[in-house]
Amino acid sequence: MRTFDSLNEREILALAISLEEEDERIYADFAEGLREEFPASAAIFDGMRQEEAGHRRRLIELYREKFGDHVPLLRRQDVKGFVNRRPVWLVRPLGLESVRRQAESMEVETRASFTCARLPGLATPAFGSCLMTWRRRSFPTNIGLTNSNAPS
Numbered sequence: 001m002r003t004f005d006s007l008n009e010r011e012i013l014a015l016a017i018s019l020e021e022e023d024e025r026i027y028a029d030f031a032e033g034l035r036e037e038f039p040a041s042a043a044i045f046d047g048m049r050q051e052e053a054g055h056r057r058r059l060i061e062l063y064r065e066k067f068g069d070h071v072p073l074l075r076r077q078d079v080k081g082f083v084n085r086r087p088v089w090l091v092r093p094l095g096l097e098s099v100r101r102q103a104e105s106m107e108v109e110t111r112a113s114f115t116c117a118r119l120p121g122l123a124t125p126a127f128g129s130c131l132m133t134w135r136r137r138s139f140p141t142n143i144g145l146t147n148s149n150a151p152s
Contacts, residue, residue, distance in 0.1 A: 001078060001079070001080050003079070003080045003081060004079055004080070007079070010066075010067050010072075011072070011074055013066070014072045014073070014074045015074040015078075016059050017071055018076070020052050020056035020059060021056055022076070024052035024053050024056060027046075027049040028045070029088040030042075030088065030102075031046045034096065034099060041099075045099075085102075085106075
C-alpha cells in the first residue's frame with residue numbers, strides 16, 4: 001500500500017480515472033435504487049453518473065496524451081488514507097437521506113484528496129483545467145434530494 005504523496009503524476013492520473021469510474025457506477029446504483037420511490041432524485045443521480053463518465057473520458061484522453069494507452073489499475077484500497085466505502089449493493093433498500101450523505105461524502109473526499117496534488121507536471125493548463133472542473137460541483141445540504149421527490 002502506498003501513500004498519496006508517494007504517487008507520481010502517472011499514478012495519480014490512473015487513480016483519478018479509477019475513482020471516476022467507481023463514482024459513476026455508484027451514482028448509477030443510487031439512481032436504480034431510488035427510481036421507483038423517488039424518480040426525480042433518481043434523475044439527479046443519472047445526471048451525476050453522466051457527468052462522472054465525462055470526467056473519466058477527459059482524464060483518459062489526458063492520460064493517453066501524456067503516457068500512452070495502458071492505464072495501470074490503481075484503486076482506492078491501494079492508497080493509504082482513502083476511506084473505504086460500504087458497497088452500495090449491500091445497502092437495500094436505499095434511503096434517500098443515506099444516499100444524500102454518501103454522495104456528499106464522496107465529493108468531499110475526492111476533492112480533498114486531489115486538490116493537494118502538488119507535482120510540477122500536474123500544473124499544465126490541460127491537467128489543471130481538467131482537475132479544476134473535475135469534482136468542483138458544490139452540494140448544498142440537500143443536493144436536491146428531498147422527500148418531495150416521492151411519487152404523488
